[in-house]
Every structure is written in C-alpha cells, then in structure tokens.
Amino acid sequence: MMPQTSRIVHIDSLRGVAVLLMVMVHSAATWNPFDGDQETILAYIVSGLGGLAAPLFVTLFGWGMLRSKLNLKNRIFQATFLLFCQVLVNIVSPHLFNPFTPGILSLMAILTIIFPLIDYCLKKLNLNFILISTTIIMLVQILFPEIQGTGDWGDRVSDTSILIVASNLFLTGTYPLFPWIIFSIFGATISSFQNNESQSLPIDNKTISTTILGLLFCIITFILSQYNGELWAHPSSKAYLTFFPANYGFLIAAITGILLIWLFVQRFELNFLASTGRLSLTIYVLHFIPLSLMYNFDAQYEWSIGISASIVMLYTLIWMPISLLLLRFIPNINLEKLLRVARKSL
Numbered sequence: 001m002m003p004q005t006s007r008i009v010h011i012d013s014l015r016g017v018a019v020l021l022m023v024m025v026h027s028a029a030t031w032n033p034f035d036g037d038q039e040t041i042l043a044y045i046v047s048g049l050g051g052l053a054a055p056l057f058v059t060l061f062g063w064g065m066l067r068s069k070l071n072l073k074n075r076i077f078q079a080t081f082l083l084f085c086q087v088l089v090n091i092v093s094p095h096l097f098n099p100f101t102p103g104i105l106s107l108m109a110i111l112t113i114i115f116p117l118i119d120y121c122l123k124k125l126n127l128n129f130i131l132i133s134t135t136i137i138m139l140v141q142i143l144f145p146e147i148q149g150t151g152d153w154g155d156r157v158s159d160t161s162i163l164i165v166a167s168n169l170f171l172t173g174t175y176p177l178f179p180w181i182i183f184s185i186f187g188a189t190i191s192s193f194q195n196n197e198s199q200s201l202p203i204d205n206k207t208i209s210t211t212i213l214g215l216l217f218c219i220i221t222f223i224l225s226q227y228n229g230e231l232w233a234h235p236s237s238k239a240y241l242t243f244f245p246a247n248y249g250f251l252i253a254a255i256t257g258i259l260l261i262w263l264f265v266q267r268f269e270l271n272f273l274a275s276t277g278r279l280s281l282t283i284y285v286l287h288f289i290p291l292s293l294m295y296n297f298d299a300q301y302e303w304s305i306g307i308s309a310s311i312v313m314l315y316t317l318i319w320m321p322i323s324l325l326l327l328r329f330i331p332n333i334n335l336e337k338l339l340r341v342a343r344k345s346l
Contacts, residue, residue: 015277018056025050031298055254062187082109100159102169138248148245151236214256
C-alpha cells in the first residue's frame with residue numbers, strides 16, 4: 001500500500017499472504033467451521049495463521065512507511081483516505097461493525113500521521129527503539145491489564161459516542177494504537193536494516209536469536225496450557241495468547257510468526273502471490289461485500305463443519321485469480337492506483 005520506486009517481489013508476496021490470511025480469518029468468523037473453544041491441532045493452525053494476518057499487515061505497513069518519505073500534505077491525505085476506506089468497510093459489513101467502528105485501516109491512518117515520530121526515534125535509537133517500545137508496552141499490559149478493555153466484541157466495535165470511538169481507536173478497540181503500534185515499529189525496524197544492495201531481511205544472530213526465543217516462549221506456554229488444562233490461544237477468552245485484547249503473549253508469538261513467514265516467503269518468493277499483494281488494500285475492502293451478503297448461509301443451509309471449512313478455503317483462495325484478472329483487464333481501477341494518483345496530484 002506504500003509507494004515504491006521499484007517493486008520487490010517477496011514484499012508483494014508477503015502482502016498477498018497477509019491479505020489472504022485476513023480474508024480467511026474473516027470468512028472463518030462469518031461461516032464458523034469450529035464449534036466453541038476447540039483445542040484441536042487443526043483449530044490451532046487455522047487460528048494461528050489467522051491471528052498472524054493483522055500483525056503481518058501492520059508490520060508491512062510500517063516497512064513501507066519508512067520508505068515512502070511522504071510530506072505532511074500527503075500524510076494527511078493518506079490518513080483521510082484510509083479513514084474513508086474504514087467507514088466503507090464498516091458500512092458494507094453491518095453484521096460485524098458499526099458505521100464508525102475503528103479498525104485496522106483507522107489504525108493505519110493514525111500511524112500515517114505519527115510515523116515521523118517513529119522514524120525519528122528509530123534513527124536516534126536504532127535497534128534499541130524496538131526493545132524499549134516492546135518492554136514498555138508489555139510492562140503496561142502486565143501492570144494495568146484493564147487499560148485495554150474486555151474481550152467483549154460489542155464493546156470493541158461500539159461507536160455510541162465520540163469518547164467511546166476515541167477509546168477504541170487508541171486503547172480498547174479491535175486494532176487500537178496501543179499495543180498494535182509495536183508491529184509498525186517492528187516493520188520499520190526491518191526496513192531500516194535493509195539497504196539498496198540487499199532488500200532482504202538479514203539472517204544474522206539478531207534475527208535467529210529473536211526467532212528461537214519466540215519459538216521457545218510458544219512451546220513453553222503451550223506445554224503449560226496443556227498441563228494446567230487452560231486455553232493456549234483464543235480470540236477473546238482468557239488464554240496465554242489472546243487476540244482481543246492483544247496481550248503480551250500474543251505480541252511475542254505474532255512477532256515470531258511474522259519472522260518465520262517473512263524468512264520463508266523471502267527464501268521462496270512465492271511469485272504467484274505477488275499480484276494479490278499489489279491489490280491488498282482493494283481486496284481487503286472488497287472481500288467484505290460477499291461476506292455481508294452471505295453471512296448467514298452456514299445457518300440457512302445447515303453447513304457441516306467440513307463444508308464450512310471448505311467454503312472458507314475456497315473463498316480465500318479465489319482472490320488470487322481475481323487479483324490477476326483485475327490487474328490484467330482493469331489495472332487502473334483499484335484503491336492503490338487511486339491513492340497513488342491522488343498523492344501525486346498533491
């Protein structure tokens with residue numbers, strides 16, 4: 001979604017992975033293929049991959065913002081554009097959101113405005129910035145867990161007053177600035193380590209150590225959850241890894257998962273996902289429309305778990321050929337192109 005002088009295939013592929021995972025998690029939530037709090041390996045795999053969608057999306061946004069070098073007028077326009085897209089998503093998905101529910105696009109709008117501060121801190125502190133930011137965020141989460149609100153969906157999407165919208169935008173919503181800013185900082189940090197000669201994530205001691213420590217954390221917490229008979233990961237219930245609100249366990253696991261996906265896609269490139277990544281914002285907005293029109297099909301037609309899971313996977317994968325067709329036949333009609341043209345005019 002950020003301007004680039006030349007396209008980097010593995011970055012476009014990563015964006016493709018991110019948006020397809022977003023489609024998967026939203027379609028799985030609409031046509032729920034699992035009943036209740038299932039603790040099966042399949043449920044954990046689907047939930048784990050779906051849980052990485054938004055963190056990867058925001059990380060890539062931070063990666064691109066560091067390279068975009070937008071001026072103030074461009075940043076204001078981009079933030080306004082993203083807020084408009086957020087409201088559009090909300091309107092076409094009334095079964096999930098209220099008209100002014102803050103979401104991932106409004107988070108990106110705020111990050112667009114405040115990114116010069118992130119850029120300044122990164123230049124001054126280098127790697128220490130991500131370490132200090134992570135430590136502060138996790139300490140606040142541990143010491144003041146109530147600051148992020150409850151896991152109740154109704155509260156997190158509420159827009160009944162300006163104060164509630166502001167609270168959900170910054171602290172208590174689906175993707176509030178705190179603690180989700182950490183993924184943007186993470187993406188900017190990765191971007192700062194990449195130079196013009198090598199656009200790849202460096203596989204050095206820092207990357208390997210961070211990945212290993214993150215994997216150890218995930219393994220240990222999983223063993224503890226099984227030993228204590230507790231949930232290891234869940235969207236909103238109390239668990240070692242909780243998405244709503246995003247606790248420190250989830251942040252550690254998500255950063256680890258992002259590193260693993262990044263290294264995998266960087267190694268194999270996965271060119272067939274690049275076209276999907278080039279239209280990530282367009283696909284993100286468009287995929288809500290069919291979901292809104294067909295959100296009760298699983299109940300209406302009494303889909304089994306197998307049918308629901310199959311429909312979810314089919315709906316997710318179909319966006320790959322759709323993106324190819326859009327780029328081939330109407331390459332100038334998409335939100336990415338509209339945003340680029342509008343920014344140039346400014």
